[in-house]
Amino acid sequence: MITVASGAELARFRECCRMAAELRERLRAMIAAGLELREMDEAARTWLDGRGARSWFKGYRGYPAHICVSVNEEVIHGIPGKRRMKEGDIVSVDLGVEHGGFCSDTAFTAPAGKADAPGDKLMRVTREALERGLAQARAGNRVGDISAAVQGHVEAAGFSVVREFVGHGIGRKSHEDPQVPNYGRAGTGPLLVAGQALAIEPMVNEGLPGIRMLDDGWTTVTADGRRSAHFEHTVLVTAGDPEVMTGSVGAAG
Secondary structure: OOOOOHHHHHHHHHHHHHHHHHHHHHHHHOOOOOHHHHHHHHHHHHHHOOOOOOOOOHHHHHOOOOOOEEOOOEEEEOOOOOOEEEOOEEEEEEEEEOOOOOOEEEEEEEOOOOHHHHHHHHHHHHHHHHHHHHHHOOOOOHHHHHHHHHHHHHOOOEEEOOOOOOOOEEEOOEEEEEOOOOOOOOOOOOOOOOEEEEOOOOOEEOOOEEEEEOOOOOOEEEHHHHEEOOEEEEEEEEEOOOEOOOOOOOOOO
């Protein structure tokens, strides 16, 4: 599916993605031991309100918050509440911005204070897997080229990719075709075309790939209780190098 056009529409999409990148970096700077997760959600709400934008997460299929904050064994969709970060926690933040008729999506994982060496490796490998997936997002490739690049890097490092949740097309809607799994075979799947936007998002487990959902109906955790990391960018497929739409502010991820 072609999700964005050129000219004024593309400019609006870029602005929506730039806002997501800026908000991501503001939230990254808040992460510290002792912080209540709900403080990040409130900061996101205030920041978006001040710019005439909104979180497309809020109310999506009934989701109750503006962002997702997942800690340690929580893979994705953690609801930010009264829990306080502890020294050494690894914290994944996922956010989506709706503005100017477009949607953007980005995520990162960062430590509260200093992580241990295995946690640092988990975050590094997940970030690198995202970078390898992004590099395959060019016209003429197939979705499987992205998937294989992510899976190969993750598994070579001794980690596993989550299979029940995947990346997706994005643009005028928050979720569009095609789905972008983090596992698969190169040269397979839908053909990528210039002008198409994708949200590529490796979710990587320290241990086995299995997951389960908590009773809140949203928070997904690793089945074995080991940690997980999550990085995501919105990327525009082009005939040349991919344009990482949410990568223009701060560090990758």
